Amino acid sequence: MKRVFDVVASLFLLVALSPLIAIVAFLVRVKIGYPVFFKQLRPGLNEVPFYLLKFRTMTNDKDNAGQLLPDEERITRFGRFLRKYSFDELPQLVNVLKGELSLVGPRPLLMEYLPLYSAEQARRHYVKPGITGWAQINGRNAISWEEKFALDVWYVDHQTFWLDMRILLLTLRKVWLSEGVSQQGHATVDRFKSEEIRVKEGRG
Template sequence: MALAFSRLLGAGAGVISSPVQVLLGLLVLSSLGRPILFRQVRCGRLGQPFVLYKFRTMRDDRDEAGRLLPDEERVTAVGAFLRRTRLDELPGFLNIAKGEMAFVGPRPLLPETIEELGDKGRRRSLVRPGMTGWAQVNGNTLLSLDEKVALDLWYIGHAGLWLDLTILQRTLLVMIGGERRTKTLREELSR
């Protein structure tokens, strides 16, 4: 029942946010061109692959050898805004509506990253990945992969409605105020 309710809520959120998504899509189109959406295969619950949808935030610039330039050299001003405010994630409502993701859970990782994590990757994949999660409200891009995984595993062991509501509320604060390493992070990683 929870999955069906989550899917319904994801579809509703997608419809409600569609005017904003259209405007953001036009903004991405004008600054980056096509495609508007970034699509990438990620691991879902129990390692099932799915295509993650986000607004595109980077150019496809490469060096003389054909290798992609570092992310910070490819992110546009529009892309930086979308990332900071988390608005690049809005197309993920489609992933929720399809039952591939939840609103809250560990962020979906690349299949090769899950494999490299071994047992931790398998434990992390026991739950549906989320649009936002415990690691995202405790530092996100300011954290190492090990710190993110530790927070994800802590979340899996403590998941519940109250924690999910706390994460959603803190996500709004991150969208407005930006990312920062939190006291929660230091306390949980010292245990």
């Protein structure tokens, strides 16, 4: 039932929101530049990688050494607006249609995080990742990584179709209120580090 709902809902949303998607794409091209889409390899179900699609929200500005500047310096004013209302996530409906994402599930994070997870945290990959999830409606980027992963694993153990419907409805409220868009002091969220690394840094 979940896959059928994902296909029907993502196809409907892609058609219904096509004017908005076209407008956002045009504005990204004008205000931020080319390419319009940001594509990055992320781990999917059972850690199988796929390319996640998003609208660009940052420039590609680099320092004198050729390294990308910090996110806080590259994110544009228009990019912050897109993130505030989650418009940057709209292209992920294509990922849902292709079967790489679900509408609801743990958010797909960076490939480089895979070796850092504990065995319990790694269980978040037992289900297909999603555009939104249990962690997103319970704090999003404003909560700690440990809290976020605990919520993801809770979803893995308790997922039902009706829980997904509840998450989708609550997501609309979160987006409308722009809650938890970023972690305090960061453009989005601090990078995840394993417990061992954080203890060595005195942050555990």
